[in-house]
Amino acid sequence: MTTQKKVxxxxxxxxxxxxxxGFPVRNLFPSNGVSSEINPFLMLDYAGPSYFDPSKRQHGVGQHPHRGFETVTIAYQGSVSHRDSAGNAGTIYPGDVQWMTAASGVVHEEMHAKEFAEKGGTFEMxxxxxxxxxxxxxxxxxYQGITAEQIPTVTLSASGKARIIAGELNGVKGPAKTFSPVNVFDVELKAGDAAEIALRAGHNAAAVLLKGSVVLNGSQLSGEARIATLGREGENITLVASEDSKLLVLSGEPINEPVASYGPFVMNTQEELVQAFEDYKSGRMGHLA
Incomplete structure (x- = not known):
């Protein structure tokens, strides 16, 4: 018998x-003070849905550095172009995912894709x-640019499904390469759907409701931009949708190491943070032409 993870x-x-x-966001963590419950995940911003008028100028975030972690961008509506000082570049469209490992350090920019900026439209990521x-x-x-076609889908119920971006569900593995065991599942349920999702015991986990209404292991989760954190014990969650719902289900093996973070850098000690700033200022993380 498997047991449910506690909300x-x-x-x-x-x-x-x-x-x-270019990114009007609602932050679901760490602003809620639940970082220890979601380790190894550090932050989640839900951008949009927001409408942008047609523009000759590309909105977004100009060049900035990162070190010590990975950024994962999941596109629902609109498109984003990326380029970085390691020589990587790409554009993601609805259904695509960009998985960038900053590691020792990169400088990158994230801008609305030129064609999206010119046409305008709804942006959601x-x-x-x-x-x-x-x-x-x-x-x-x-840098991993993962197209929608590369992401496998698992059927959860009559009309419910989960796209497996990273990790494994029901024997189906996602395409993202990770440095520690993590699951990232992009879940869609129709009103009346009931689904069970297996998650490993010992992993931290969370369900992020982008929109809709579900009962998660007996707890109500409704509206937009809501998060439920889950305990490490237990091996599954159940979701019962009363409205069409869109969620991200996250789980991962905790990284039990000190965290020292400031702005775009996440290291283990304050000394390493100081070194990161010095390396960026001196150009050792590279430049964008």
Whole structure:
């Protein structure tokens, strides 16, 4: 017999703000103070849904550095173009995912794709930050541009489904390469659907409701931009939808190491943070042409 993971708490967005001039976001963590319950995940911003008028100028976030973790961008509506100082570049469209490993350090920019900016439209994305273990924080940067066609789907119910971006569900593995065991499932349920999702005991986990209404292991989760954190014990969650619902289900093996973070850098000690700033200022993380 498997047991359900316990719901530890349900929260709304802890803050709302703009990232650059292209991403109006609702932050679900760490602004809610639940980081220890979600380790190895560091941050989640839900951008949009927001309408942008046609523009000759690409909105977004200009060049900025990262070190010590990974950024994962999941596109629902609109498109984003990326380029970085490691020589990687790509554009993601609805259904695509960009998984960038900053590791020892990159400078990158994230801008609305040129064609989206010119036409305008609704923009909706999620950006998730995933911590890296100490042993690989200073490894080489990596970029994974994952198209919708590369992401397998698992049927959960008559009309419910989960796209397996990272990790494994029901024997189906996601395409993202990770440095520690994590699951990232993009879930859609129709009203009346009931689904069970297996998650490993010992992993931290959370369900992020982007929109809809579900009962998660007996707890109500309704509206937009809501998160339920889950305990490490137990091996599954059940979801019963009373409305059409869209969620992200996250789980991962905790990284039991010190965390020292400031702005775009996540390291293990204050000394490493100081070094990160010095390396960025001196150009050792590279430049964008």
């Amino acid at each position: 530890l708490g349900v929260y709304g967005a802890g803050s709302e703000h703009w990232v650059g001039d 999620v950006q998730l930050w995933v911590n890296l273990p100490r042993a690989v924080k200073m490894s080489s940067p990596r």
